[in-house]
Each structure stands twice: as structure tokens, then as C-alpha cells.
Amino acid sequence: MNELLEQFLIESRELAEQTTDDLLALEQSPEDRARLDSAFRGFHTLKGGAGIVEFDAMGRVVHAAEDLLASVRAGDAPLSADMVGHCLACLDQIGRWLDAMETEERVPAGADAVASTLVARFAEPGARPAHGTPAPSAASDRPPWLRDLLGRCPDVRRAGVAVRYVPHGECYFRGDDPLALVGRLNGLLALAIHPRNAWPQLDHLDPFACNLVIDALASGARDAVADHFAAVAGHVEIHALSEGTEAGGLIVPERAAEILRAQIALASSSDRGSFDATLTSAGRTAGNVLRHLRCDAKAAEIDAALARSLAAGEATALVAAIETILAAPDEAGGREGTADTAAARPATIARTLHVDVGRVDAIVNLTGELTIVKNALGHAVRLAQDGADAASLAPLLKQQHAQLERLTAELQRSALSIRVLPLRQVFRRFPPLVREIGKRLGKSARLVMAGEETEADKVVVEALYEPLMHVIRNAIDHGVDSPEERNAAGKPAVPVIRLSGRREGEHVIVEIEDDGRGIDAAKVRHAAAMQGVATPEALAALSDDEAVELIFAPGLSTAATVTTLSGRGVGMDAVRSAIERLGGRVTVASRAYQGTTVRLTLPFTVMMTQVLTVEVAGQLVGIPFHAVLETVQLRRDHIAPVGDARAFALRGRTVPLVDLARELAFVEGPRSSTVASIVVVALGGELGGFEVDRFGERLDIMLKPMGGLLSETPGVAGTTLLGDGRVLIVLDLEELLR
Amino acid sequence: MTVAMSSDGTIRLEGICADADAEPLLRLLVEHRDAAIDWRGCTGAHSAIIQVLLAAGVNPLGPPANAFLRDHVAPLFGAIAASGGTDPVRK
Numbered sequence: 009m010n011e012l013l014e015q016f017l018i019e020s021r022e023l024a025e026q027t028t029d030d031l032l033a034l035e036q037s038p039e040d041r042a043r044l045d046s047a048f049r050g051f052h053t054l055k056g057g058a059g060i061v062e063f064d065a066m067g068r069v070v071h072a073a074e075d076l077l078a079s080v081r082a083g084d085a086p087l088s089a090d091m092v093g094h095c096l097a098c099l100d101q102i103g104r105w106l107d108a109m110e111t112e113e114r115v116p117a118g119a120d121a122v123a124s125t126l127v128a129r130f131a132e133p134g135a136r137p138a139h140g141t142p143a144p145s146a147a148s149d150r151p152p153w154l155r156d157l158l159g160r161c162p163d164v165r166r167a168g169v170a171v172r173y174v175p176h177g178e179c180y181f182r183g184d185d186p187l188a189l190v191g192r193l194n195g196l197l198a199l200a201i202h203p204r205n206a207w208p209q210l211d212h213l214d215p216f217a218c219n220l221v222i223d224a225l226a227s228g229a230r231d232a233v234a235d236h237f238a239a240v241a242g243h244v245e246i247h248a249l250s251e252g253t254e255a256g257g258l259i260v261p262e263r264a265a266e267i268l269r270a271q272i273a274l275a276s277s278s279d280r281g282s283f284d285a286t287l288t289s290a291g292r293t294a295g296n297v298l299r300h301l302r303c304d305a306k307a308a309e310i311d312a313a314l315a316r317s318l319a320a321g322e323a324t325a326l327v328a329a330i331e332t333i334l335a336a337p338d339e340a341g342g343r344e345g346t347a348d349t350a351a352a353r354p355a356t357i358a359r360t361l362h363v364d365v366g367r368v369d370a371i372v373n374l375t376g377e378l379t380i381v382k383n384a385l386g387h388a389v390r391l392a393q394d395g396a397d398a399a400s401l402a403p404l405l406k407q408q409h410a411q412l413e414r415l416t417a418e419l420q421r422s423a424l425s426i427r428v429l430p431l432r433q434v435f436r437r438f439p440p441l442v443r444e445i446g447k448r449l450g451k452s453a454r455l456v457m458a459g460e461e462t463e464a465d466k467v468v469v470e471a472l473y474e475p476l477m478h479v480i481r482n483a484i485d486h487g488v489d490s491p492e493e494r495n496a497a498g499k500p501a502v503p504v505i506r507l508s509g510r511r512e513g514e515h516v517i518v519e520i521e522d523d524g525r526g527i528d529a530a531k532v533r534h535a536a537a538m539q540g541v542a543t544p545e546a547l548a549a550l551s552d553d554e555a556v557e558l559i560f561a562p563g564l565s566t567a568a569t570v571t572t573l574s575g576r577g578v579g580m581d582a583v584r585s586a587i588e589r590l591g592g593r594v595t596v597a598s599r600a601y602q603g604t605t606v607r608l609t610l611p612f613t614v615m616m617t618q619v620l621t622v623e624v625a626g627q628l629v630g631i632p633f634h635a636v637l638e639t640v641q642l643r644r645d646h647i648a649p650v651g652d653a654r655a656f657a658l659r660g661r662t663v664p665l666v667d668l669a670r671e672l673a674f675v676e677g678p679r680s681s682t683v684a685s686i687v688v689v690a691l692g693g694e695l696g697g698f699e700v701d702r703f704g705e706r707l708d709i710m711l712k713p714m715g716g717l718l719s720e721t722p723g724v725a726g727t728t729l730l731g732d733g734r735v736l737i738v739l740d741l742e743e744l745l746r
Numbered sequence: 747m748t749v750a751m752s753s754d755g756t757i758r759l760e761g762i763c764a765d766a767d768a769e770p771l772l773r774l775l776v777e778h779r780d781a782a783i784d785w786r787g788c789t790g791a792h793s794a795i796i797q798v799l800l801a802a803g804v805n806p807l808g809p810p811a812n813a814f815l816r817d818h819v820a821p822l823f824g825a826i827a828a829s830g831g832t833d834p835v836r837k
Binding site for chain 1: 794
């Protein structure tokens with residue numbers, strides 16, 4: 009079966025199951041916000057899947073359900089049993105369709121007619137909140153931001169829809185421009201922008217992380233606005249402002265608040281003589297106001313507070329209860345929670361893994377073989393106990409050790425292969441993205457993919473999306489040449505971006521190749537000199553290829569680079585650090601007028617790490633081998649203090665020296681007074697030295713990330729257990745050299 | 747150069763200011779906290795640019811040369827300058 013279809017079936021079944029659970033739970037407790045959100049997301053993701061396999065009928069059905077739940081989420085109407093029923097019927101039908109697709113391997117026949125019947129049910133009166141007639145509670149349940157926004161709007165009568173858009177923090181990297189999206193909204197009436205988290209000090213602001221909350225008011229229909237924001241559906245809250253409330257809606261809560269405030273005054277002022285009567289009157293009035301606004305739960309709170317106040321002979325409880333309601337008229341907390349769960353979603357999905365049964369079987373077989381070796385070892389132990397001499401035991405033990413070695417290696421390989429995914433998992437997300445970016449930038453490009461079957465560790469594959477997207481976006485944005493240039497150079501009219509993957513030994517190579525104009529080394533040199541990335545002498549000494557590599561230097565990612573260079577610039581240092589975090593390398597090769605190739609060299613698995621062991625204050629420490637440049641013995645008088653740090657000169661370069669014992673808070677032992685042992689590492693073009701007590705050996709280890717309390721330990725990437733039972737601490741160089 | 751400091755010490759936003767301009771703009775604002783900002787020549791500004799301006803609490807000299815920025819975004823700066831800061835999102 010087609011891989012895409014297979015994946016779709018697996019995912020859709022899981023989603024349908026989860027969403028059914030959510031709906032059943034909602035039937036029991038319709039107020040459960042988390043379930044509602046989860047069900048909404050379930051339909052939303054199902055819709056995405058249907059789109060990918062081009063199953064339009066299913067898309068229409070889940071869209072109708074999603075739409076319905078969206079309006080429930082926006083507070084347009086409470087969730088009724090009928091609505092839940094319709095949604096469940098959809099999922100039921102989807103289950104049948106999925107079964108049919110599994111056998112027929114195509115979209116089931118007659119699905120369109122079935123879909124139309126299902127969709128029609130959603131349109132029936134009572135099945136969905138009608139947009140024209142307001143639910144009486146709508147106005148009072150409006151969140152404060154919406155009331156603010158209405159207050160800001162000069163022509164509130166035209167306002168039909170309010171939108172709160174909280175863009176993803178990394179949306180700029182995806183090429184999104186949230187404000188521009190809001191700006192393109194038809195009939196935009198009012199706009200407000202807030203920081204999501206209070207603005208930091210300006211010099212701590214991250215200009216690449218979106219910290220905006222955008223509120224907008226527009227004329228027009230809810231559906232049109234929802235369509236406009238469809239691409240960012242998980243990040244927007246849309247409220248339909250029903251007719252008649254433009255005038256009344258604003259006044260009612262204000263008037264209600266006034267009445268409530270008056271009751272506080274009344275309750276507080278009641279003197280002893282008429283205490284009970286006045287307090288009861290204030291409490292009842294407040295309760296009635298809330299009941300009128302259909303906030304029965306809050307009215308009940310007031311009733312309870314009134315009873316407490318009467319019992320205590322003090323107005324405090326009632327006054328406090330009314331004040332609480334005035335201060336927090338809606339469940340803002342619930343809304344915040346929604347955003348959080350939505351953000352956390354990708355992480356949860358990534359927790360499950362679909363594993364080929366064959367791979368599990370291989371592991372089961374290996375455990376069988378291990379048992380045989382264990383039994384053989386038991387036999388050797390008995391011989392030793394019975395007084396067999398070492399000479400006769402040695403060959404036996406040697407043979408069993410060899411077997412054990414082979415089996416553990418195989419087991420390790422098999423266990424790791426469970427974590428392996430084809431690059432296709434990440435590659436397949438790019439064709440639509442390239443279309444989208446091309447449309448946005450007005451430059452069309454053709455994406456050609458190769459080697460999608462190449463496998464890599466799940467962690468690597470899943471972390472590749474962002475850096476790849478960045479490189480591809482840059483290639484289209486800056487690398488692609490104009491039609492005139494292409495024509496003159498005799499290139500095909502449509503630029504081609506080639507995304508390919510292949511395995512090379514223990515590495516996975518991913519390349520992004522364009523046939524654009526290439527990167528002009530002279531201009532990179534110029535920009536680097538202008539921006540102080542390196543001295544002019546150092547720049548002059550670089551070959552053209554080395555100069556082009558400067559695009560990865562932090563600080564070169566400025567507007568000047570982008571506008572004056574015919575190459576890339578934006579955030580390539582971010583790409584490099586993302587790849588280095590995975591233990592990989594990124595390089596670029598460019599030929600003028602022929603194109604640019606960015607190559608990512610990634611470890612096949614992030615778990616096998618080669619380290620150089622060193623001894624520091626009696627503790628064994630591992631330094632990731634890929635970063636180790638050399639080890640040197642240096643006379644102490646060659647180490648110079650720089651401020652409160654130290655540095656030494658290595659072939660004309662000044663290298664900062666990190667005292668590992670101090671950095672890791674070890675108790676320092678005595679050291680050679682004349683000579684320092686130093687491990688020189690290179691990270692992102694920067695050199696650094698670690699002073700150690702003794703150099704050890706090169707080791708292949710399975711790195712175990714720090715868990716629990718230790719996960720926050722600075723400078724430590726993880727640990728592993730050595731053959732002699734000692735714990736080896738493996739350093740996180742990036743953190744130590746920062 | 748779409749974001750640059752002119753000889754009179756004014757930070758000027760010209761043409762379409764892309765997301766990549768946000769970082770240099772921020773750097774200019776950090777280095778020259780009291781500099782005047784002029785965006786009358788600005789024909790478009792990415793969200794990242796607006797975010798930097800909002801975070802800096804500045805009130806650029808306008809109007810900008812773009813209807814959306816002029817009608818909807820520019821008034822937000824005025825409000826901030828008048829109230830002396832931005833309101834964090836209410837909870």
C-alpha cells in the first residue's frame with residue numbers, strides 16, 4: 009500500500025478513537041474545556057489528513073464538525089446532546105470509510121453522497137448555534153479584551169466578528185507575518201496589539217520570537233473570517249458578535265456591573281438594625297442580575313456567599329463574592345490553558361512510534377540468544393566453583409565473551425532501529441510549503457526530492473523540519489535568480505530546489521541544492537568586514553569557499569546582508585546551531601551563477617556518541633569527540649589571565665581556557681605546577697580549551713540524557729555507565745563555552 | 747538599506763521593512779535609546795518590526811506610507827506613548 013495512505017489510515021484511526029473518547033466524555037460533562045479543545049483539534053487534524061490524501065468527502069464532513077465545535081469553543085452556544093451525536097456520527101462514518109480504504113486502497117465510492125447527508129445534519133436548526141440570533145449569555149461572557157476592542161472601535165455597529173490571534177512564537181521562522189495576515193482581513197475595523205508576555209528590557213528582546221497577541225474587529229461573517237485564518241486555525245479565537253448586541257451588548261455588562269457595584273455599596277453600608285434585610289436584598293439583587301445574564305453558576309456562588317454572610321453577621325463574604333465576579337467576569341484561566349495545550353500538542357503526538365513488527369521480532373529473537381549465552385556462562389561459573397584452573401576456563405570464557413559481544417552489538421543495533429524513521433516523514437511536508445512560500449514571495453520554484461527512504465534516528469528526523477524549512481525558504485527568497493537572469497544564463501525558466509538525503513557510513517547527509525545565482529564571496533567578505541564579524545586581514549586570508557561559509561557566522565544575519573548580498577543571510581547561524589545540537593555539521597558550497605548547495609551532515613543516531621575521556625579532579629569526564637581538535641601540554645607561564653578568565657595562544661589564535669574542575673564545581677586536587685594539560689575543542693568555528701588533569705581514551709558510548717532533578721545540571725549533556733561501574737559524565741560543550 | 751540611521755541621528759524606516767530588518771532595528775534602538783524614529787517612508791513593515799517598535803515603547807514620526815499601518819498600527823504607538831507603556835495581556 010502507498011506509504012502516505014498507510015500513514016493516513018494509522019493516524020486517522022488513532023485520531024478518530026481519541027476524538028470519540030473526547031465526545032463521549034463531553035456528553036457526560038459538556039463543560040469540560042480540555043475535552044472540547046481536544047475534540048476540536050482531533051477534527052482539525054483529521055481534516056489535514058483528509059486534505060493530504062485528497063479525500064474531499066471526509067474533509068467536508070470533518071470540516072462541518074470542526075466548525076460546530078469552534079463556535080462552541082467561542083462561546084456562541086452550549087454543547088447540546090444533538091451536536092455531540094452529529095459529531096459521533098461523523099466519526100462513525102469515517103471509521104467505515106477507513107476500513108473500506110484499507111481494502112480498496114483508494115477513496116471509497118459513493119462517499120460524496122454520504123458526506124452531503126452528514127453535512128446537511130449540521131445545518132439543521134438546533135444542530136448548530138445560529139449566527140443571527142444571539143445566545144443571551146454571549147454579551148456577558150465576552151472576555152475583557154473583546155470589550156476593550158469594542159470600546160476602541162469607532163463604528164461598532166458594523167462589527168460582526170472579533171478575532172484574537174496568538175501567533176506561534178516561532179512563526180517568523182516559518183515565514184509568517186501575522187500582522188500582515190490580519191491587515192489583509194476584509195472589513196477590518198479595529199486593531200489592538202498586546203505582548204503575550206510583558207515586554208522584556210529592550211536589550212533582552214528576541215526579535216525573532218513572536219511575542220504578539222493581535223486582537224481585531226471586522227465586519228463580515230464568521231465563516232469568511234475563519235477561512236481567512238484557516239492556515240493558523242489553532243492560534244485564533246473567533247467570536248461572532250450577534251446582531252442587536254452592538255448596541256445592547258456593550259451596555260448590558262456595563263449596566264450589570266453598575267448594579268453589582270451598587271449592591272456592594274449597599275451591603276457594606278447596612279447598619280445593625282436592618283442588617284439582615286439589607287444584606288438579603290443586596291445578595292438577591294446581585295444573584296438576579298447574574299441569572300438574568302444566564303450565569304447561573306455565579307448566581308449560586310452569590311447565594312452561598314449571602315448565606316455565609318448572614319450566618320456570620322458580616323457583609324464580607326458577600327462583598328468579596330461580588331467583587332470576584334466583577335474582577336473576573338469570564339474564565340480567562342481556561343482560555344490561557346487552551347493556548348498551552350495547543351502548543352504542547354506536537355510533543356505528545358511525537359511520543360508514539362509505529363514500529364515494523366519485523367524489528368520487534370528481531371529483538372525478541374536476540375533475547376532468546378542472550379538466554380543461551382547466560383546459561384553457558386552459568387556452566388563456566390560452576391566449573392570455576394568446582395576448582396577448575398584458570399588456564400582451562402580461559403578459552404571457554406573467551407568464547408562466551410565473544411558471543412556476548414556480538415549479541416549486545418546486535419541488540420543495540422536492533423533497539424536503535426526501532427527509533428529509526430525515513431526522511432520522507434519530514435521531506436513530505438515541504439512540497440506544499442514550497443508552493444506556499446513561492447506564492448507569498450512571488451517566486452515559484454519546483455521542489456525535487458530524492459532519497460526520501462534514507463533512514464535516520466527519530467530524534468534527528470523530527471528536529472530537521474525547522475532548519476530545513478529555513479534553508480529552503482532562504483533558497484527561494486535569496487538564492488533564486490530572476491527570470492531574466494535565468495534566461496540569460498540558459499537555465500530552465502522555473503528554478504529547481506533539490507532536497508535529497510543519503511546515508512554515508514554512520515552519517516546521514518541531507519542536501520538542499522538550488523540552481524540560482526550562488527553566493528558572491530566578495531560581498532560576503534565585504535558584509536563581514538562592515539559588521540565586524542572578522543578583521544579585514546583575517547577575511548583576506550580566507551579562500552572564497554571559506555568566505556562563503558561566513559554566512560553561518562552569528563551576527564551576519566542582518567538586513568544589510570540580505571539586501572546587498574545576492575545570497576542568503578537570515579538566520580543561517582540558527583540553522584547551524586540547530587544542526588550542531590543534533591551532533592551534526594552544516595556546510596555550504598556555492599558556484600557563481602550556478603547555484604548553492606547547503607549540506608547537513610547528521611549522525612545516523614544521536615544516541616551513539618564517541619567521546620574522549622579525561623580526568624578532572626578525580627572524576628572521569630567525556631568530551632564529545634567530534635568537537636575535539638587536539639590535546640596540548642602547555643607551560644603554565646604561557647597561560648595569560650584575561651579579566652577573571654584565562655586564555656592561551658595557539659598558533660597565533662587566542663583561545664579561552666575553561667577550568668573544568670571549577671566549571672563543574674568539582675573539588676580540585678593537586679595539579680602539576682609547571683604544565684597544564686589542555687583539550688582544544690572547536691565549536692561553530694570558535695575554539696575553546698579545557699584544562700584537565702589527565703587525558704584518557706577514545707570510547708564509543710550510549711549517551712543517556714540526564715533525567716529528573718539532574719536534567720537542569722549546567723554543562724552536562726548526559727551520562728553513561730562504564731565497564732568498571734564508574735559513571736562517565738559527558739559534557740555539553742555549547743553550554744560550557746557560551 | 748530599509749532600516750538605517752541618518753546623519754541627523756534619526757532612525758529611518760524606508761520601503762518594505764522585512765523580518766530580517768528587526769534585528770538591526772533593535773540594535774539601533776538599544777544603542778540609541780533617545781533617537782527619533784521616522785517611518786514616513788515605510789511602505790510595509792513585518793510583524794517583527796512592529797514588535798520591536800512596540801517593545802521599545804516609541805512613537806515614530808508618521809504617518810507611514812501604507813494604509814494599514816497608518817490607520818490601524820500607528821494609533822497604537824500614540825496610545826502607548828500617551829499612557830507611558832504597554833499593557834500586558836490581561837488575565
